[in-house]
Amino acid sequence: MTIGVAVIGAGMAGRAHAAAYRIAPTLYESTLPDLRFVSIGDVSPELGSLAARRFGYERTDTSWQAIAEDPDINVVSVVVANFLHREMVEGLVAAGKHVLCEKPLSDNLEDARAMADLARNADTVVRIGFTFRRAPGVAALRELVTSGTLGRVLHIDGRYWCDYASDPKGPIELAVQGSSRLRRARRHRQSRRVPRSSSSAGMCRR
Numbered sequence: 001m002t003i004g005v006a007v008i009g010a011g012m013a014g015r016a017h018a019a020a021y022r023i024a025p026t027l028y029e030s031t032l033p034d035l036r037f038v039s040i041g042d043v044s045p046e047l048g049s050l051a052a053r054r055f056g057y058e059r060t061d062t063s064w065q066a067i068a069e070d071p072d073i074n075v076v077s078v079v080v081a082n083f084l085h086r087e088m089v090e091g092l093v094a095a096g097k098h099v100l101c102e103k104p105l106s107d108n109l110e111d112a113r114a115m116a117d118l119a120r121n122a123d124t125v126v127r128i129g130f131t132f133r134r135a136p137g138v139a140a141l142r143e144l145v146t147s148g149t150l151g152r153v154l155h156i157d158g159r160y161w162c163d164y165a166s167d168p169k170g171p172i173e174l175a176v177q178g179s180s181r182l183r184r185a186r187r188h189r190q191s192r193r194v195p196r197s198s199s200s201a202g203m204c205r206r
Contacts, residue, residue, distance in 0.1 A: 002036040004072045008064050008088060009079035010042035010051040012162070013102055017077040017129075018055040038073050041066070064088045068095040077129075078102060086111040089126070093118060098125040 007018045018040055025035065041061040042048035048060030061067055067076060068091050078088050078101045085106055092099050105112040105128060119126035132138045144150050 001033045003033055004036045004038045004070075004074045005077075006039040006041065006061075006067045006070075006073045006075070007051075007057075007077045007079060008041040008067060009077075009102075010040050010044065010047040010060075011079070014040070014042070014077070014079035015051055015055070017079050017100075017102075018051055018057065021077075022055060036072070038070065039067055064091065068092050068097065074098060075100070082107045086115055089115055090118060093122050093124060093126060096124060100127050100129050102129050 005021050007014050007021075009017075018037075021035060021037065024030070025032075037055065037057040039059050039061050040048050040052045040055070040057045041064055042051070043062055045060065045062055048062065052058070052060045064078075067073055075098045076092050078085055078092070078099060080088070080102075082104055083106065085101055089099055089101050101115070105115045119128075145153050
């Protein structure tokens with residue numbers, strides 16, 4: 001028996017998911033069956049194909065429906081624009097897939113609540129990906145705050161450093177469907193229950 005894996009989205013975060021499925025079993029002892037890396041889906045055939053070859057996935061698909069309909073795929077990461085999440089997650093769950101959806105769930109509260117209700121009532125495992133929640137270093141920082149070691153924390157300065165948009169010929173995306181980099185960075189911070197009075201700077205090298 002194997003578990004078939006697919007990732008929808010071949011951008012920076014999607015490639016991180018694709019790599020993580022391969023790397024995690026080498027870092028942690030797994031009780032799961034062997035993984036089969038089936039597909040990376042993306043509306044861009046070129047990006048999807050590049051990612052599939054890079055991370056050793058069998059193929060690429062240009063529609064999420066093809067992934068939902070494939071009986072060889074059991075687990076799917078949804079790593080696309082936030083406003084696209086709900087349709088894909090609902091379709092994948094209806095097809096009997098286990099789903100890991102990137103945060104935030106949506107760009108509006110109605111869809112986010114609907115997806116949370118779907119997860120609670122699904123027959124499969126449906127989860128949201130908070131990257132840092134259980135990272136040891138972040139847990140240690142949280143302990144320093146909650147234990148009072150640092151005193152009363154009134155302000156933090158958070159920065160989001162990355163170079164995935166460093167191609168001078170690539171698009172500069174500051175906001176998509178009302179979800180800016182600043183809001184995305186805040187999802188990590190809110191997940192770790194850092195004081196709400198903190199500020200965050202979403203920074204990207206161009």
